[in-house]
Amino acid sequence: EIVMTQSPATLSVSPGERATLSCRASQSVSSNLAWYQQKPGQAPSLLIYAASTRATGIPARFSGSGSGTEFTLTISGLQSEDFAVYYCQQYNNWPITFGQGTRLEIK
Amino acid sequence: EVQLLESGGDLVQPGGSLRLSCTSSGFTFSMYAMSWVRQAPGKGLDWVSTISGTGGSTYYAASVKGRFTISRDNSKNTLYLQMNSLRAEDTAVYYCAKEPNVGAGGWFDPWGQGTLVTVSS
Helix, strand or coil: CCCEEEECCEEEECCCCCEEEEEEECCCCCCCEEEEEECCCCCCEEEEECCCEECCCCCCCEEEEEECCEEEEEECCCCHHHCCEEEEEECCCCCCEECCCEEEEEC | CCEEEEECCCEECCCCCEEEEEEEECCCHHHCCEEEEEECCCCCEEEEEEECCCCCCEEECCCCECCEEEEEECCCCEEEEEECCCCHHHCEEEEEEECCCCCCCCCCCCECCCEEEEECC
8 A cells, every 4th residue: 555644744834925745655656646625624625636737726826746756735825715734645556545634724 | 517415424333334325417427437535533534435437347445345335326327335334433524526537546526525424332
């Protein structure tokens, strides 16, 4: 099973600033990685797939990068609605696995 | 607009059974693989099972294999999860989610609103 490790567990950033979230895979997942955002009481929603492709309707301030085992989600110019929990997910191998999540909070 | 609506969540005793349903609309259901993902209270996301668009291929997390069965009725645009021998650790919100292709193994978009399964005596 591929283990996905996200860091940090909690990230405190001021509105308007940039947030950088990391996701590491225990073995290569190529570019078969997705990022999700989850707000309290809501289902997760897709942000990024194929490591760097924004999903439909996702603002350009969200960007994904990386391949192999190291991935980054960058959120530029943080807005109030961006403070949430973010998960990475690999779909390169079965079983599909998620990272444990990074909570992005207002500083 | 693609919509997914789960139902069937309930309070059930350990060892009991439950069947979840996920009705879909807004897309050609048979052309996409579908999955179940769960989230225990206050915890992260945990993939449960996936079924291909035709229903010919199914995949399960080790924690549910042999106890849960995923299926679909393409004539009814509905996904199912039959859960047997339920344990306390199966307590979670269960989401259904659409995958990008007919073959299984991809990202999830969109997700339903979820249905709560509580396993307790």
